[in-house]
Amino acid sequence: MAFRFSSFVSALLLTSLAGLAPASAQDRSIVVASTTSTQDSGLFGYLLPLFKAKANIDVKVIAQGTGQALDTARRGDADVVFVHAKSQEEKFVADGFGVKRFDVMYNDFVLIGPKSDPAGVKGKDIETALKAIQTKAAPFVSRGDKSGTHSAELALWKVAGVDIAATKGPWYREIGQGMGPALNTAGAMNGYVLADRGTWISFKNRGELEIAVEGDKRLFNQYGVMLVNPEKFPSVKKEFGQAFVDWLISTEGQAAIAAYKIDGQQLFFPNAEKKGS
Amino acid sequence: MSVEFSAWQLILNGDAALFAIVRLSLAVSLSAVALAALIGMPLGALVALTRFPGRSVLVVLLNAMMGLPPVVVGLAVYLLLSRSGPLGSMGILFTPTAMIIAQTVLIIPIIAALTRQTIEDLWAEYRDELTAMDVSQAGRMATLLWDARFSLLTALLAGFGRAAAEVGAVMIVGGNIDGFTRTMTTAVALETSKGNLPLAMGLGLVLVAIVLAINAAAWGTRVWSERQAG
Numbered sequence: 001m002a003f004r005f006s007s008f009v010s011a012l013l014l015t016s017l018a019g020l021a022p023a024s025a026q027d028r029s030i031v032v033a034s035t036t037s038t039q040d041s042g043l044f045g046y047l048l049p050l051f052k053a054k055a056n057i058d059v060k061v062i063a064q065g066t067g068q069a070l071d072t073a074r075r076g077d078a079d080v081v082f083v084h085a086k087s088q089e090e091k092f093v094a095d096g097f098g099v100k101r102f103d104v105m106y107n108d109f110v111l112i113g114p115k116s117d118p119a120g121v122k123g124k125d126i127e128t129a130l131k132a133i134q135t136k137a138a139p140f141v142s143r144g145d146k147s148g149t150h151s152a153e154l155a156l157w158k159v160a161g162v163d164i165a166a167t168k169g170p171w172y173r174e175i176g177q178g179m180g181p182a183l184n185t186a187g188a189m190n191g192y193v194l195a196d197r198g199t200w201i202s203f204k205n206r207g208e209l210e211i212a213v214e215g216d217k218r219l220f221n222q223y224g225v226m227l228v229n230p231e232k233f234p235s236v237k238k239e240f241g242q243a244f245v246d247w248l249i250s251t252e253g254q255a256a257i258a259a260y261k262i263d264g265q266q267l268f269f270p271n272a273e274k275k276g277s
Numbered sequence: 278m279s280v281e282f283s284a285w286q287l288i289l290n291g292d293a294a295l296f297a298i299v300r301l302s303l304a305v306s307l308s309a310v311a312l313a314a315l316i317g318m319p320l321g322a323l324v325a326l327t328r329f330p331g332r333s334v335l336v337v338l339l340n341a342m343m344g345l346p347p348v349v350v351g352l353a354v355y356l357l358l359s360r361s362g363p364l365g366s367m368g369i370l371f372t373p374t375a376m377i378i379a380q381t382v383l384i385i386p387i388i389a390a391l392t393r394q395t396i397e398d399l400w401a402e403y404r405d406e407l408t409a410m411d412v413s414q415a416g417r418m419a420t421l422l423w424d425a426r427f428s429l430l431t432a433l434l435a436g437f438g439r440a441a442a443e444v445g446a447v448m449i450v451g452g453n454i455d456g457f458t459r460t461m462t463t464a465v466a467l468e469t470s471k472g473n474l475p476l477a478m479g480l481g482l483v484l485v486a487i488v489l490a491i492n493a494a495a496w497g498t499r500v501w502s503e504r505q506a507g
Contacts, residue, residue, distance in 0.1 A: 031371055031452075040471050045455070062371065062452040076360030077370055180470030205472030235360055235368060 029058035030240045033070070033078035035148055036178040038223070039063035041198035041267055046260045051247055057240045065147025065178065073097060076233035079241035082248075084148035084196075084223045098226035102249050105257050105268040109152055109219040110200055112183065113192040113212035121192070126216040130160035137171040139191030141182050144174025152221065153194045159218060183209065196221055198267040223268070225249070248272070294456070295480075299487065302460040305373055305447070306440035309380035310388075313436055317385045318429065321392025322418040325400060339393065342386035347379075348445030354379040355449050371452040376460070379446040384436035391432035396421050399428075430499050434492055441488055461487075 038044055039061055048059050062072060066083040070092050073081045081098065083089060092098045111129055113121065119138035121129035133140055143150040157164040164172065175185055179199040186193035187207040195203075200211070213219075225245050230236040247253045249272035257270045324335060356362050358370040358378075369375050399421050407417050422429070444462035451458035453467060461484040468477035 031454075036470065040467075060371065060452070060454040060457055062454065075362075076365065178470050180472055184469070184472060203472045205474055233360055235365075 028056060028240065029060055030079040030237050030244060031060045031062060031077065032080045032082055032244065033062050033064060033072040034082040035066050035069060035084060036063050036180065037084070037149070037196045037199045038082060040178070040180050041196075041202045042262065043198065043257070043260055043268060047253075047256055050256050051244065051253075054252070055240075055243050055247065057243060059244060063178075065143070065145045065150065067146025067150075070097075073228045076228070076235060078228055079237045080225065080227055080244055082223065082225045084221055085151045086222055086224060088148075088151065089224045089226065093226060096232060097229055099229050101224045101226045102245060102272060104223045104225050104248050104272055105254075105270045106220060106222045107197045107268050108214070109149065109194055109221050110197050110211045111192060111213035111219075112186060112195050112200060112209050114186075114190040115208050115210050116190065117212060118190070119192065122212050124213060126156055126213050126218055127160045129213045130157060130162060133171075133192055134160075134162050134164075134167060137169055139186075139189050140172050141186040141189070141191045141193040142172060142174045143179070143182050143194075144176045145178070147178070148221070149179060149194060149196055152219075156194070156218065201262050201265055201267055222271075295483075297456065298459055298461055298464055299483070301373065301458070302441065302462070302484070303487070305376045305460065306380060306437060308377045309384060309440045310433055310437045312377065312381045313384045313388050314433055316381075317388030317436075318392045318422060318432075319418065320385070321389040321432075322396045322422050324389070325393045325396035326414065326417055326421070336393065339386055339390040343390050345383060345386060346445065347383055347443035348449065350383045351379050351446030351449035354382060354446070358450065370450065371454060371458060373451070373458060375450040376447045376458060379450045380440040380443070383443065383446055384439050387439055388432050388436045391435060392422075392429060395425050395428045395432065399425050427499055427503055430495055434495055437491065438488060441484070 034044070040063070044059075044061050048061070052058060062069070062078065064072060066085040066088060069078070069081055069083050070088055072078050073092070074097050081089075081092070082104070089098070089101050093101050111121070111126060113119070119129070119132045119136045121132050124132070132138075142153060154164065173185070173189070173191070175182060177185075179195055180203065182193050183195060183199070183203050184205055185191070187205060187209050190208065192212065197214075225248055227238065227241045227245055228236045230238040248257075254270035254272055257268050258266065260267055321339075324332070324339065354375065355370065357364050358367065358375050359365055360368075360370070369378075396418075400417075403417075403421065403424075407420065412420065442462065444466050447453075447458070447460050448463050448466065451460070451463065453459050453463040459467075461480060465477050465480045465484070468474075468480060
């Protein structure tokens, strides 16, 4: 009885797995590892139906921080990566995990802070602002998750001449979470936080937060896309993945990115050059 | 006041995306409960009725594993199913199948541990009779599991509650893909991260309402069938 029962269970497991596993022949879908900003800002919700109508390919988006998205692809669990940390992306391609990286679009980072502005940084440039935050030990929320925004934040501390690893105190709070939670946290503790403009515009729980610093050219935020190397992972859906990459940098895809707006504000600015790196 | 408003509005409008999310949540968690019951109940009964060296260790282990963190189970299943993992060639990471597997692993200990306790208690009552009748081990397990079926319903509900409520495992192995692997709990996590707290809270209330309805239905079934069984 016990034996029959266990064989019944394994038979059931096998059939249920076989039945639910994707039939690769008909499966016109790809997995794209991307960042929280592209999803939380609603960009994918706008772009993917357009791409589906054009190419009849379903795009399944896993929204993670840039570092985690690249790791997912390094394990072969994604077909395409669409992220925003150029140096990490170039290393990914150089290590042979990606085929070729293409610029897709940019927007910019903004320093968000409480309306009361305890560090007095409003309207300053980013270098002065970060120095003031550190000097006054004003609460600062860091993503702390190896995301594109986290990389950018660390680079900006360097620009400001602050050795954040050595000087951080209780005012510097690494939460290890996505952009939205970081904004929620900053709102709750009246702190400053570096955010990408796309997520900020679409963010709904602003409370007392507002933009403190913007428009500094060091706050530039470039997004890139690349196909995961099919030679490394034969499971990569080369044809469909490349079709998505090609569409994003095509005239049509670029126009679609430019057309995405929230309350009349454009969130991302297309700047594909086609040649890739 | 507006907290539940947006979510209830979605329900009243018969929002297709919301129903798809609810349907997926139920399909995944109920499948996991069914699979975990098929494995966990015989396992629990077996541990209850057999004596072997190290049995107490196993009992403690089973009880402790009821507290397995979903995120750890999710990570373990992720590493197994990843293309770079031992089962990567199956290509089922980021699918509902992967989510069912993770939740099944998560709740097997709950169902097994609660079954073991129930069966052991019942065994104390049945021992003389079953021993006198010289019933085989498998026969004892079957008899006890059948006679304890109403009490075991609680084990199933505990497993279902755990599966329906967890977010850590399904987030990692499912990827929270819109329209494909997004469940009630991952949708709540997503809306929270977008700062859309009213919608997140509303979805949470919908989830609680559904779990409540399922528990009420299970209770009703139990009362009804106990009456039938006399």
